[in-house]
Amino acid sequence: xxxxxRTIADLDRVIHEPGRLMIAALLFAVExxxxxxxxxxTGMNKGxxxxxxxRLEEAGYVEVTKTYRGKVPQTLLRLTGAGRKAFTQYRRxxxxxx
Amino acid sequence: MDEVGKLLDRPKxxxxxxxxxxxxxGILSLGYGLFMWLEMHSPATAIWHKISIFIxxxxxxxxxxxxxxxxxxxxxxxxxxxxxxxxxxxRNLIIGGALGGLTSLTLALSVSHHWDISTLLLxxxxxxxxGYGYAIARAVRWKWVIAAAFALTSVVIAxxxxxxxxxxxNDSPAAHPVRARIGGTMLISLLTYGALFIxxxxxxxxxxxxxxxxxxxxxx
Numbered sequence: 001x002x003x004x005x006r007t008i009a010d011l012d013r014v015i016h017e018p019g020r021l022m023i024a025a026l027l028f029a030v031e032x033x034x035x036x037x038x039x040x041x042t043g044m045n046k047g048x049x050x051x052x053x054x055r056l057e058e059a060g061y062v063e064v065t066k067t068y069r070g071k072v073p074q075t076l077l078r079l080t081g082a083g084r085k086a087f088t089q090y091r092r093x094x095x096x097x098x
Numbered sequence: 099m100d101e102v103g104k105l106l107d108r109p110k111x112x113x114x115x116x117x118x119x120x121x122x123x124g125i126l127s128l129g130y131g132l133f134m135w136l137e138m139h140s141p142a143t144a145i146w147h148k149i150s151i152f153i154x155x156x157x158x159x160x161x162x163x164x165x166x167x168x169x170x171x172x173x174x175x176x177x178x179x180x181x182x183x184x185x186x187x188x189r190n191l192i193i194g195g196a197l198g199g200l201t202s203l204t205l206a207l208s209v210s211h212h213w214d215i216s217t218l219l220l221x222x223x224x225x226x227x228x229g230y231g232y233a234i235a236r237a238v239r240w241k242w243v244i245a246a247a248f249a250l251t252s253v254v255i256a257x258x259x260x261x262x263x264x265x266x267x268n269d270s271p272a273a274h275p276v277r278a279r280i281g282g283t284m285l286i287s288l289l290t291y292g293a294l295f296i297x298x299x300x301x302x303x304x305x306x307x308x309x310x311x312x313x314x315x316x317x318x
Contacts, residue, residue: 021102021105022105025102025105025106026105026106026108026109028106029105029106029107029108029109029110029183030109030180030181030182030183031181031182031183031184032180032181033109033178033179033180033181034174034178034179034180035178036174036175036177036178036179036313037112037177037178037179037180038178039178039313040177040178041108041112041178069170069174069179072175072315073315074179076179091102094102
């Protein structure tokens, strides 16, 4: 029981927040996706999504690239190596704890 | 499957959110089926027999680039862009190639060795329906009707008389019973499966266009 509690306390808090967990899981399954896709899939508003992405970017888990698709601006997001590792560890720890 | 597992699965289902994946499969099946009919019903010296591989490749290219163009101009501005992982794409390509190769080899061997593969053909539909259900109908419930139609179609085709299938394949049921049966079965399967894919993909595309609109610039 004690070890389970310790495992829960060890969970990565950056990823553990539900909004960021959603973003990390969606990006984990793909090479990269744009802001609009995440907006559509998560159902969050633009401000909330942006702040979660900024938090993940600060932690070095997400890489953000501003580009253009033709003449239309596009924000591409991908999970970094550290982000993939953190997400995999988070899932493993969560399974152990439950 | 846990909630995180479901989230990890979402991008896979996104590929067919607009029905374009199914429309591509439908155009390929129907197009190749119609071309096969043309080949079967034209003299052995007709040009169709010499260019069949080029027609198939051309059709695949048109579908590939057509889907890409539609995704770029319709889907990405509405619900966003996703680039899939290279290892997943390679795995799908290998599985698809292996299944296609195995099917072609089985059909070629059954024609040359006069095997009766009616039972195998009967099983093909339900197996295909399960695959379709897992890949597509899981995300969109009404598509289980299409999955059931795939299974039912193969059962109906498996019970069609050889004479009827031979007429479709323009073959002699007396001289080449197995070849006539396989030819007719392949032809009618490609046509009906293609039509089902087009109906299902068409409804999804129409529904997608009706319920989405290009995103505002500030959301990009």
